[in-house]
Amino acid sequence: MARKAKPERADVCIIGAGASGAAAAKVLTERGLGVVGLERGPWRTKETFGGDELANVNRYNLWPDPLLNPRTVRTSADEEARIELFCPVPQMVGGGTVHWQGWLPRFTENDFRPRTVIGDLPGATLADWSITYADLEPYYDKVEWAFGVSGAAGANVYESPRTRGYPCPPMPMSRYAKKFHAGCAALGYNSFPTPQAALSRPFNGRPATVVSAFAQQHGDPTGTRSSALNVFIPDAVATGRYDLRPDSYVRELTVDALGRVASAVYADADGDLVEQEADVFVLACGAVESARLLLLSRSGRYPNGLANGSDLVGRNVTFHEYSAAVGLFDDPIYAWAGGGYVSASSFQFYEHDDSRGFASGGHIACAGVGIPLPINWSLPDRPLWGPEAKRMDREYFNHSMAVAMVVHDMPQHDNRVDLDEKVTDAWGLPAARITLTPHPNDLAMGRWLIDRNAEILDAAGAHKTYRVYIDRITGNCSHQHGTTRMGDDPETSVLDRDCRAHEVDNLFVVDGGPFPTATGANPTLTIMANAWRVAERIADGHSAPGR
């Protein structure tokens, strides 16, 4: 690799341009700071997206190609790790929001104090967050109004206080959402339209979201869904202060004599090395990759990896696990329409309840089964091939739907991300290695929620239901948290409450890494709200006298 001339020093260098990096870029540039964004993937425009399940889902058009970006997985340190496509997220400008349908529930007040609410759970490292719901509420509001989130304030009786409603009314109610509402109503459960990253009506100069069949796990050729790519990136670019460099893969953060981050060294699109200096560095690579970059950044001063004197970088990692009960109905419900994720939700089982016999709970919501076609789904009793498999495809395609959940998996000290000793990626850097064993609470919660979900489908009139229990965490959900815990005690956390590294005062992390716990809800709204909050702190600090 050749080394290119140093570009101009930036006020802030943000590594990653997905949900959190783009949110931080918008805030910092609008506050007047000059930001260099380094994104390892391409900067794709809406014209490059299409309705092609084969390319988008099976052929790594959007997912990372595991031959180029391998990860390895093992259940314990005694085991040989094997290569798996574990917890992938699209690596490109916009990140996971490029191909999501964007369920955007807020966390609740109790999500920020799980240790207080639940108490001691043996084997788990539950911790209260060092920030509260009230700290984040203004930023939830900012993100919701920037995105034009479609939802109904107050419809979720378990939601925490909000200063105002959603900017757009809920999306039209799908046939599958109607079934879900009916099932919940029959059982006396509260249900509500899932807050979505989509526009139910024109908003802020953007047209209403197109109701296609190709949405979840597809990029949006119409540019009408709400995403970091469609909202935050254009906002940041419009300031003229966001120098976003795609295809720029950061290999290492270097430090100066004071132990502060001096530069990010990256390989550019030509494969040449470039050294970018800045006053402040913000990691926004996703919890797995941000931890990996810190661990790759070893130096005399930080022999165990940057900001890792506590040996906590990469530990307490949580991933959620997506599973569902699936119901079959006599009448057609076309649960692929709209992409399958214009949904209805319930927080009936979200809050902790000692009487259930396990800790915490989770958000449940209805969804389609295909994305949209029967290429990438099946049912537990569908054979691999033959007449019965064909019959099930034909008869169930328009008649099946899921009630899904994400498991609120418990943080554990030995569940971690570190560097694989043998496997490297296509750029020669050690792969992220996941070491993970589910906590018994994860499996118990999953089983219990799937049972409730099946009952909702039964109550909605399903003539058959399948219960797909989880027996391990497979990383099928793209959610990732905990690898750079925030907290007030440097002995038990990597970052302080402003997500600044305890050991390195010009280093911040704004993805899911700071989350001490996974919670039972989709994390990206909170990730973006927290990134917004942290970016404001950075901007406040940067303009303070004495700098």
Add this chain to the structure above:
Amino acid sequence: MKPVFFDPHQRATVEAAMARIIPTDETPGAREAGTIDFLDRYLSGLDHIYAKPDGSGFETLQGRRADAWQQRLDIVRDKYRHGIDELDRRGRAGFGAAFADLTGSQQDDLLAGMETGGGELETAETVAAWSPVETPLQQTSVEIDLDFLPLLALHTRQGFYADPIYGGNRDRIGWEVIGFPGPASLAEVHTGRYTVLSYFAEPGTEEHHGA
């Protein structure tokens, strides 16, 4: 559609197996949908991996992406060469003829035997979490990790249901079998003209919102 990977015998063998995986019954199956054309085109090289999103042709792969796809294709081609040989070996051992010359029920017997293992093939580890046979949820499999029969079943499904631009799903047969009102072309999706609002919600109820 020019087949350019399989020789005629290989092509006949795989086409016969695909016709057992998605059989023709009162509705068309893999044979009518041309799933063999889909697969042969896929295995032919790097020229048909990604359709352009507006349907105007195919992307040209370059750099690391092209290298990765060449590596993947080499592995998958090897699985097919060995898998086809194994089908014939089992056909001759069990019924005295090559796979393509057997009756449908004899072919079913052999495929069932391969599905349950038998230890004859060198097996790669299946990545269970990403395998479509193990979960109803929406995760894809890593195809280079699949054994021959799951791989063939996956490619048959892809050739039956994927956009016709890839050479299968001839005349949208796969979509018609399951009742999917797919777009007339990729361009329909790309321009935003393709919507499924009438399937999404019952007419007249679009403005009703949840409880």
